[in-house]
Amino acid sequence: MRLLTFSLLLLTLVAVTSSASAKIITATVAYKDGAAELEGFVAYDDAVKGPRAGVLVIHDWTGLQEYAKSRATQLAELGYVAFAADIYGKGVRPTDPKDCAVQAGTYKNDLPLLRRRVLLGLDQLKSQPGVNATKLAAIGYCFGGTSVLELARSGAEVRGVVSFHGGLSTSQPAKPGDIKARILVCHGGADSHVSKEVPDFKAEMEKAKAKLEFVTYEGAQHGFTKPGPAYQEKADKESWAAMRKFFAEILK
Numbered sequence: 001m002r003l004l005t006f007s008l009l010l011l012t013l014v015a016v017t018s019s020a021s022a023k024i025i026t027a028t029v030a031y032k033d034g035a036a037e038l039e040g041f042v043a044y045d046d047a048v049k050g051p052r053a054g055v056l057v058i059h060d061w062t063g064l065q066e067y068a069k070s071r072a073t074q075l076a077e078l079g080y081v082a083f084a085a086d087i088y089g090k091g092v093r094p095t096d097p098k099d100c101a102v103q104a105g106t107y108k109n110d111l112p113l114l115r116r117r118v119l120l121g122l123d124q125l126k127s128q129p130g131v132n133a134t135k136l137a138a139i140g141y142c143f144g145g146t147s148v149l150e151l152a153r154s155g156a157e158v159r160g161v162v163s164f165h166g167g168l169s170t171s172q173p174a175k176p177g178d179i180k181a182r183i184l185v186c187h188g189g190a191d192s193h194v195s196k197e198v199p200d201f202k203a204e205m206e207k208a209k210a211k212l213e214f215v216t217y218e219g220a221q222h223g224f225t226k227p228g229p230a231y232q233e234k235a236d237k238e239s240w241a242a243m244r245k246f247f248a249e250i251l252k
Contacts, residue, residue: 058087148166
């Protein structure tokens with residue numbers, strides 16, 4: 001049984017002026033998975049009136065830090081309500097690659113736990129004021145890309161998910177009819193971490209009769225959207241544009 005005990009608590013409220021008449025509002029959101037404390041992040045444009053589509057954002061293996069929050073803010077600037085979920089738990093924000101691998105591995109090796117944490121984030125998104133709960137999507141980066149694919153495999157009622165350089169393998173492959181969401185995978189052609197998983201993933205999606213769009217960015221390495229050694233501006237911009245086109249189709 002999924003633990004759905006959580007509470008909404010706005011801890012920090014920041015308004016960023018984006019135009020003369022609009023403000024991007026961001027806030028920290030406290031919620032729980034049983035006794036485990038989680039701390040997410042919501043962003044929205046207060047100039048947009050009426051119900052609007054909501055987008056769940058799942059962080060990479062470093063946990064919910066500034067990068068995932070910045071992507072949520074970008075989504076708010078596009079008119080969505082964005083909720084960046086906290087999969088690891090309050091205060092768990094590793095920086096050393098070894099620690100990141102331990103945290104990510106904990107959840108990848110326990111898919112029921114991972115899926116529960118992602119679904120809790122989706123519940124928080126649905127509960128935000130102004131969200132049209134019939135128009136939901138999710139995006140994720142690296143570990144987060146893996147996570148949103150697990151959300152799709154779980155049969156969650158979202159219109160689509162987008163994986164940016166996420167891992168594609170799973171210990172619980174989807175069966176025909178399991179996946180309701182459309183799937184967009186943005187994959188780096190030079191991603192040595194994930195490329196070996198591509199054939200099995202595509203076969204799984206075909207067998208599950210999933211609606212899959214798979215885009216490969218030539219020369220892009222793992223983590224191509226995030227500032228750092230692997231960053232590739234062209235692939236970053238093109239994948240974000242692909243996401244926007246995808247959302248225009250599924251969230252209209």
